[in-house]
Amino acid sequence: MSTNSESYDAVDSLPNSQLDNIKNLLHLFNGILYATVASIPIFFKWLFHLFLPPPLKNISGQLALITGSSAGIGRAIAMRLAREGCHIAIVNRNLKMGQKVAEEIRAQYKVKAIAFEADVSKCEDVKRLKREVEESLGNVDILVNNAGLLSLENSLLEGNDEDYQRVVDVNLTSYFWTTRAFLPGMMERKKGHIVSVSSLITKISVFGTIAYTTTKYGNIGFMEALNEDLKFFGYSDCIKTTTVLPTLVGTQRKHSQMVEAISKIPVSNVYAIAKDIVYGMQRNRRIFSVPQSAGLVGIFSWFPDDACFLGKLKLMDKSKLDEFMKIRAKK
Ligand SMILES: *[C@@H]1O[C@H](CO)[C@@H](O)[C@H](O)[C@H]1NC(C)=O
Numbered sequence: 001m002s003t004n005s006e007s008y009d010a011v012d013s014l015p016n017s018q019l020d021n022i023k024n025l026l027h028l029f030n031g032i033l034y035a036t037v038a039s040i041p042i043f044f045k046w047l048f049h050l051f052l053p054p055p056l057k058n059i060s061g062q063l064a065l066i067t068g069s070s071a072g073i074g075r076a077i078a079m080r081l082a083r084e085g086c087h088i089a090i091v092n093r094n095l096k097m098g099q100k101v102a103e104e105i106r107a108q109y110k111v112k113a114i115a116f117e118a119d120v121s122k123c124e125d126v127k128r129l130k131r132e133v134e135e136s137l138g139n140v141d142i143l144v145n146n147a148g149l150l151s152l153e154n155s156l157l158e159g160n161d162e163d164y165q166r167v168v169d170v171n172l173t174s175y176f177w178t179t180r181a182f183l184p185g186m187m188e189r190k191k192g193h194i195v196s197v198s199s200l201i202t203k204i205s206v207f208g209t210i211a212y213t214t215t216k217y218g219n220i221g222f223m224e225a226l227n228e229d230l231k232f233f234g235y236s237d238c239i240k241t242t243t244v245l246p247t248l249v250g251t252q253r254k255h256s257q258m259v260e261a262i263s264k265i266p267v268s269n270v271y272a273i274a275k276d277i278v279y280g281m282q283r284n285r286r287i288f289s290v291p292q293s294a295g296l297v298g299i300f301s302w303f304p305d306d307a308c309f310l311g312k313l314k315l316m317d318k319s320k321l322d323e324f325m326k327i328r329a330k331k
């Protein structure tokens with residue numbers, strides 16, 4: 001890969017002729033036709049499974065590493081995976097908090113659980129993490145990318161420059177480091193599952209969340225590209241990817257209060273969300289909304305922009321806007 005702009009070798013590009021354009025369209029059409037035919041057996045399999053679901057993937061005895069798992073969705077996913085029999089590596093920046101969760105897991109389930117301290121936005125930290133985890137627990141079979149800085153108050157002009165850099169580092173760049181650390185082992189053993197927590201916000205944009213929305217779209221892009229690589233290089237049968245788009249979850253008091261003040265849609269329970277995530281993962285689902293019904297918000301994007309905006313306002317209680325803004329401004 002060349003990142004040196006001096007070595008840039010430009011090509012002269014000629015404009016497409018009308019004939020080229022037609023040829024391109026024919027190629028495209030040919031590909032689409034192929035995909036349509038290839039879908040037919042897949043459709044029937046799907047129909048069959050609708051009535052006779054295949055058994056859930058048995059993940060008992062596997063090692064799951066969950067980033068950002070000392071609280072919130074990460075902690076709930078760790079609990080749920082432990083319930084399914086996984087050994088658990090808790091990863092976060094605060095060792096004490098992580099250790100508490102690991103203790104809780106060991107007390108409740110007959111699995112191994114250890115907490116590790118790491119800042120997953122730092123490549124070197126993740127490499128050290130990998131060594132420590134492998135020494136004490138063994139190979140990671142399931143990687144759950146969940147770490148993130150909580151912030152719903154970053155519209156474009158709020159916050160400092162550093163806040164934005166930090167959010168992208170933690171919520172997006174960390175995916176490169178964790179995946180680069182743990183994917184090679186999965187490829188070697190021909191076994192693994194990578195799960196990433198994006199957000200329903202990618203289906204319905206919400207004001208005042210520019211940093212959040214950007215990284216959450218980034219998570220989806222990352223997972224789509226990863227999935228494509230696994231397919232292309234022949235690993236898609238043994239290494240699965242799952243991207244989840246959870247609805248708003250009440251994990252931090254301030255954010256729960258903000259949402260509860262203004263949204264007519266209630267905040268979801270974190271354990272219900274985690275249960276659905278692990279269940280979908282055990283079905284090898286590639287991308288899905290949690291809860292399933294919440295995915296319907298995607299319908300808003302079918303409407304003309306202005307109509308969509310007005311429709312979305314109906315989900316809010318505008319008389320509470322002042323109260324919302326007051327909570328939002330609190331430090
Ligand atoms: C699931 O896998 C574990 C470990 O490989 C095995 O001990 C257990 O019997 C399996 N459970 C089922 C229901 O197949």
Ligand SMILES: *[C@@H]1O[C@H](CO)[C@@H](O)[C@H](O)[C@H]1NC(C)=O
Nearest residue numbers: 148149150151167171211212
């Ligand atoms: C970063 O990710 C976490 C976990 O998914 C999320 O709760 C948080 O709001 C995200 N922050 C931003 C600014 O995107």
